[in-house]
Amino acid sequence: MADVTGRIAAFAQKARALDVPGDVLDVVRLSLFDWATVAWAGRDEPVTRIVRGAEEAPGGVAQASAIGLATGMPARAAAMINGTAGHALDYDDTHFAHIGHVSTVIMPAALAAAERGGWSGDQMLRAALGGAEASIRTGMWLGRSHYEAGFHQTSTAGVFGAVLAAAGPDCTDPERLAQALALAASRASGMKAQFGTMAKPYHAGMAAAAGIEVMTLAARGMEANPAALDGPFGFGATHAGAGDLSAFDVDGWLFPQISHKLYACCHGTHAAIEALSELQGAEGIDRVEIAVHPRWLDVCDIPRPKTRLEAKFSLTLTGAMALKGLPLTTDMAFEEGVILDAALTDLRDRVVVRGDAGLADTAAQVALHAAGGVQERFHDLARPAAFDMRVRKVREKSRALIGEAMSDRLWNAVNADGGPDIAALTKTLRGA
Amino acid sequence: MADVTGRIAAFAQKARALDVPGDVLDVVRLSLFDWATVAWAGRDEPVTRIVRGAEEAPGGVAQASAIGLATGMPARAAAMINGTAGHALDYDDTHFAHIGHVSTVIMPAALAAAERGGWSGDQMLRAALGGAEASIRTGMWLGRSHYEAGFHQTSTAGVFGAVLAAAGPDCTDPERLAQALALAASRASGMKAQFGTMAKPYHAGMAAAAGIEVMTLAARGMEANPAALDGPFGFGATHAGAGDLSAFDVDGWLFPQISHKLYACCHGTHAAIEALSELQGAEGIDRVEIAVHPRWLDVCDIPRPKTRLEAKFSLTLTGAMALKGLPLTTDMAFEEGVILDAALTDLRDRVVVRGDAGLADTAAQVALHAAGGVQERFHDLARPAAFDMRVRKVREKSRALIGEAMSDRLWNAVNADGGPDIAALTKTLRGA
Numbered sequence: 111m112a113d114v115t116g117r118i119a120a121f122a123q124k125a126r127a128l129d130v131p132g133d134v135l136d137v138v139r140l141s142l143f144d145w146a147t148v149a150w151a152g153r154d155e156p157v158t159r160i161v162r163g164a165e166e167a168p169g170g171v172a173q174a175s176a177i178g179l180a181t182g183m184p185a186r187a188a189a190m191i192n193g194t195a196g197h198a199l200d201y202d203d204t205h206f207a208h209i210g211h212v213s214t215v216i217m218p219a220a221l222a223a224a225e226r227g228g229w230s231g232d233q234m235l236r237a238a239l240g241g242a243e244a245s246i247r248t249g250m251w252l253g254r255s256h257y258e259a260g261f262h263q264t265s266t267a268g269v270f271g272a273v274l275a276a277a278g279p280d281c282t283d284p285e286r287l288a289q290a291l292a293l294a295a296s297r298a299s300g301m302k303a304q305f306g307t308m309a310k311p312y313h314a315g316m317a318a319a320a321g322i323e324v325m326t327l328a329a330r331g332m333e334a335n336p337a338a339l340d341g342p343f344g345f346g347a348t349h350a351g352a353g354d355l356s357a358f359d360v361d362g363w364l365f366p367q368i369s370h371k372l373y374a375c376c377h378g379t380h381a382a383i384e385a386l387s388e389l390q391g392a393e394g395i396d397r398v399e400i401a402v403h404p405r406w407l408d409v410c411d412i413p414r415p416k417t418r419l420e421a422k423f424s425l426t427l428t429g430a431m432a433l434k435g436l437p438l439t440t441d442m443a444f445e446e447g448v449i450l451d452a453a454l455t456d457l458r459d460r461v462v463v464r465g466d467a468g469l470a471d472t473a474a475q476v477a478l479h480a481a482g483g484v485q486e487r488f489h490d491l492a493r494p495a496a497f498d499m500r501v502r503k504v505r506e507k508s509r510a511l512i513g514e515a516m517s518d519r520l521w522n523a524v525n526a527d528g529g530p531d532i533a534a535l536t537k538t539l540r541g542a
Numbered sequence: 543m544a545d546v547t548g549r550i551a552a553f554a555q556k557a558r559a560l561d562v563p564g565d566v567l568d569v570v571r572l573s574l575f576d577w578a579t580v581a582w583a584g585r586d587e588p589v590t591r592i593v594r595g596a597e598e599a600p601g602g603v604a605q606a607s608a609i610g611l612a613t614g615m616p617a618r619a620a621a622m623i624n625g626t627a628g629h630a631l632d633y634d635d636t637h638f639a640h641i642g643h644v645s646t647v648i649m650p651a652a653l654a655a656a657e658r659g660g661w662s663g664d665q666m667l668r669a670a671l672g673g674a675e676a677s678i679r680t681g682m683w684l685g686r687s688h689y690e691a692g693f694h695q696t697s698t699a700g701v702f703g704a705v706l707a708a709a710g711p712d713c714t715d716p717e718r719l720a721q722a723l724a725l726a727a728s729r730a731s732g733m734k735a736q737f738g739t740m741a742k743p744y745h746a747g748m749a750a751a752a753g754i755e756v757m758t759l760a761a762r763g764m765e766a767n768p769a770a771l772d773g774p775f776g777f778g779a780t781h782a783g784a785g786d787l788s789a790f791d792v793d794g795w796l797f798p799q800i801s802h803k804l805y806a807c808c809h810g811t812h813a814a815i816e817a818l819s820e821l822q823g824a825e826g827i828d829r830v831e832i833a834v835h836p837r838w839l840d841v842c843d844i845p846r847p848k849t850r851l852e853a854k855f856s857l858t859l860t861g862a863m864a865l866k867g868l869p870l871t872t873d874m875a876f877e878e879g880v881i882l883d884a885a886l887t888d889l890r891d892r893v894v895v896r897g898d899a900g901l902a903d904t905a906a907q908v909a910l911h912a913a914g915g916v917q918e919r920f921h922d923l924a925r926p927a928a929f930d931m932r933v934r935k936v937r938e939k940s941r942a943l944i945g946e947a948m949s950d951r952l953w954n955a956v957n958a959d960g961g962p963d964i965a966a967l968t969k970t971l972r973g974a
Contacts, residue, residue, distance in 0.1 A: 184600030303780075309725055338736055
């Protein structure tokens with residue numbers, strides 16, 4: 111077995127082992143819930159409607175469920191629709207080491223394969239964990255060079271994780287899994303040129319669907335070059351992959367570092383929002399300083415935003431909103447009536463933003479100068495909060511985004527005893 | 543409209559115009575026949591069985607026909623199966639400027655879209671012409687740098703042609719077509735690492751199916767970055783594309799230069815076979831000289847082959863067979879009983895092969911020293927023979943490969959008055 115396909119494939123077995131810590135699986139559940147939330151919220155986005163319509167027309171055997179579609183679909187098609195829906199709002203989880211969105215590729219592949227294969231909720235959860243971990247490690251193996259060359263790691267690294275998610279308990283032969291991964295090298299695609307267009311969420315759907323497709327082919331005996339990732343003319347060599355094998359040597363699980371996107375604004379504002387949220391309610395504010403990595407100054411430093419879109423790219427405004435304890439979880443938070451409110455803009459104009467190349471691009475350092483003195487806070491998104499805090503914030507986001515009733519249905523389905531209740535979850539996502 | 547997507551899209555309109563020369567469309571018909579021949583011949587290859595089985599299981603609406611399958615399939619699935627089948631034997635046509643196989647991507651996309659859309663045979667033929675020309679020009683635009691970096695032009699350039707083939711008369715809006723091409727940039731993939739494995743023919747199926755998929759999405763309103771081919775982080779920039787815009791400025795049609803593969807042996811032997819075939823029947827042969835580009839000496843210069851596989855990579859033996867007028871069109875031609883025959887091996891041992899860097903890698907120079915003096919011949923595969931000669935040879939190959947009855951049915955369906963008889967052609971390919 112070639113080196114890299116074998117090393118990726120190993121995460122399948124690792125995720126099926128009895129010694130997977132419960133708190134790791136808890137994060138997978140939380141991410142499944144978060145994915146289900148944003149996918150449901152994105153069900154009527156134009157890109158989701160288009161992909162769903164295109165897949166619904168030819169139809170096929172009802173193997174799996176697609177967001178917002180009462181009738182079942184072939185597993186490949188369901189994964190395509192659900193992956194697209196989950197990324198339509200760009201409000202799904204991110205892993206900074208992977209440099210990409212994880213769950214919107216992995217969960218659709220695992221869920222569709224689970225329905226088709228009649229897996230238990232626990233089997234599905236472990237398939238998702240193996241797939242998520244595999245996509246993160248593959249993303250790290252490809253490295254920053256791959257991302258900087260212009261590739262969209264969400265799909266290019268994601269498809270390899272989708273293979274493990276689609277394999278689950280159905281494929282326990284590491285050689286066969288390695289063949290599927292080798293075949294996936296021919297299906298890994300997506301460039302940053304598509305950022306800002308409907309093609310970006312489509313990339314997530316493509317990767318999820320391709321995971322189902324190549325695993326199905328490999329299970330039927332299809333063979334590819336086991337060195338299709340790391341050999342001559344392989345995926346790494348042809349796609350500016352750094353080929354950093356140490357990605358596979360990090361012990362334990364990296365998936366729990368996943369960052370759930372909690373605010374409906376530019377990711378570059380989130381660390382400052384977290385830091386300033388802790389200072390909420392401060393009185394007599396004189397001045398607020400936000401330091402972030404300089405790359406964000408070109409992205410989200412609109413000092414006096416006039417529109418909803420501008421507001422989402424404003425560190426000064428979102429920082430002031432966080433200090434005031436205003437909600438930031440939905441687009442509604444950035445209505446003009448809110449963002450141009452005089453008390454808020456007064457505070458906004460006391461916020462000063464500066465670049466600090468010493469900070470990680472996931473971090474913010476803030477200082478609040480007020481009557482009572484100076485308070486400082488630091489937050490790094492790459493260091494997740496305590497699990498109960500993460501649960502609270504993800505549930506808050508979910509309720510704000512899709513309403514309490516729907517959110518609670520998804521929560522209960524995901525958190526059923528013994529593993530997610532796949533029937534209840536998919537029924538809910540079908541809109542039934 | 544961005545430069546390259548617009549330039550590619552323009553071939554759709556050019557192929558629909560009344561002034562397309564009849565002899566250009568004749569070559570498209572011949573290529574359709576050749577593709578149908580090799581696809582039928584490849585219908586039971588393991589890779590075809592696997593892909594057909596994987597697509598048949600989820601089924602769907604009967605929009606189009608797949609090789610060897612009685613029931614209809616969704617157009618995307620049919621294109622996937624038929625593209626794979628056509629490349630399974632690696633016996634399908636090649637375009638040297640494109641650096642790839644053309645018809646096995648284009649014909650399946652055009653045929654599936656034609657069946658789904660109820661196009662006439664003439665409409666289908668023109669969709670195929672536009673698609674084939676588009677894939678050749680895109681292959682030239684990407685250039686040798688792209689191929690040498692490790693990409694498989696058959697699929698990477700082919701998918702853009704498949705978009706035009708899938709559009710046909712259904713999409714007459716150049717802007718919409720350009721959007722589909724931009725979306726195809728996210729679907730263009732395939733590396734040379736997969737050569738020699740089942741993934742190579744799968745690449746052809748992938749590209750054909752992706753053409754159907756992205757055209758369907760674009761027709762429903764999907765939008766991508768119009769500069770996804772030639773802009774920053776676009777397909778060319780991220781995939782070692784030379785970006786040679788002169789590819790689009792060559793007047794006329796390049797598709798008629800297509801090279802039909804006529805012999806069931808290594809492509810590097812074909813120019814010499816053609817040249818020596820013209821000297822067939824010479825008496826009292828003393829010595830035969832074959833000069834080819836030096837790159838072939840590493841590939842197909844096994845001087846005394848002992849097995850069928852070795853025979854297919856032997857310039858000396860295939861040259862001797864051509865001189866003796868032996869058939870070379872099927873695997874059967876290389877049975878041990880034939881290749882070890884004493885009279886043949888005597889002639890084989892009189893053949894001398896040498897490299898000549900002054901020759902194109904599509905050319906051979908031969909010299910026959912015999913009792914009556916020296917005769918010389920030159921053949922370059924990149925310069926197609928007269929059309930009637932091409933027809934004769936392609937029909938000969940077809941009959942040898944799939945039998946006279948089947949070959950004639952395909953021939954008659956393709957050459958019906960007013961354009962191919964799509965119903966008769968697809969019925970035949972279904973095996974009905």
